[in-house]
Amino acid sequence: MTNHKAINILIAEDDEEDRMLTKDALKESLLVNRVDFVENGEELMDYLNNKGPYSDKQKFPLPGLILLDLNMPKKDGREALKEIKSDPLLKKIPVVVLTTSKAEEDILRTYDLGVNSFITKPVSFNEMVNVMKALGKYWLEIVELP
Numbered sequence: 802m803t804n805h806k807a808i809n810i811l812i813a814e815d816d817e818e819d820r821m822l823t824k825d826a827l828k829e830s831l832l833v834n835r836v837d838f839v840e841n842g843e844e845l846m847d848y849l850n851n852k853g854p855y856s857d858k859q860k861f862p863l864p865g866l867i868l869l870d871l872n873m874p875k876k877d878g879r880e881a882l883k884e885i886k887s888d889p890l891l892k893k894i895p896v897v898v899l900t901t902s903k904a905e906e907d908i909l910r911t912y913d914l915g916v917n918s919f920i921t922k923p924v925s926f927n928e929m930v931n932v933m934k935a936l937g938k939y940w941l942e943i944v945e946l947p
Contacts (some may be wrong), residue, residue, distance in 0.1 A: 808865025808941065809835045813845040813881065814899075815873040819922070823868070823899075826929040832928060832937045835860070842876025845869075846884055849891055864894060866940050869916075871900040879910065886915035893947040895940060899932075 810832075814820050820838050827836055839845045845867075848855040855861040867885070871878035878898065885891045895917040900907070908919050920936075923929045940946075 807834065808946065809837065809862055810866050811845070811848060811864035811867065812836060812838050812868040812899075813840075813842065813873065813878065814868070814870045815840050816870070819870070821827040822926060822929055823933070825927065826933045827920035827937075829926075829930045830937055832933060834937075834941065837864070841873045842878060844875075845881050846876065849885065849888075849894075857898060863891075865946055867894055867895070867896045868899045868936075869896055871902055871911070876933060878912065879907075882911060882914045882916060895944075895946065897936065897940070 810827075812820070812823060814823065824836065837848070839848050844855075847853045848861055849863065851861060865899050869878045869882060880901065882896060882898075885894065885896060892915065896915070897909075897918040897920060898907075898911050898916050899920050899922055901922050903921050911919055920932060923932055
């Protein structure tokens, strides 16, 4: 896949196995974008606001796309999404929920909060690769981002 946009992808995921699966699936899908991981909603907000260990804006630039798990410790994805979409500097960043939840309440609530897409995590590695390829094609090749 040829990327037309060299955007950074930030993934908020607390589960180590899911982080490795996502990283491997991104590699397998030939996405060459920079990918950073945070492990909870507090780290996500610190990264986006360049606070604490993420204070260096050169090392931790604003991402062009956020993949967000909903069920994380400290601050869950719903709370982080609400903060992102209510912040004038962050609200234009596309946020894709990538979660194990299939609850209609989560789907409706996250769209109400301004999520750009809601994807239930695939179970198999091959399905995850297909999701990453589709995400890459859509968000990095087709869509015009701000």
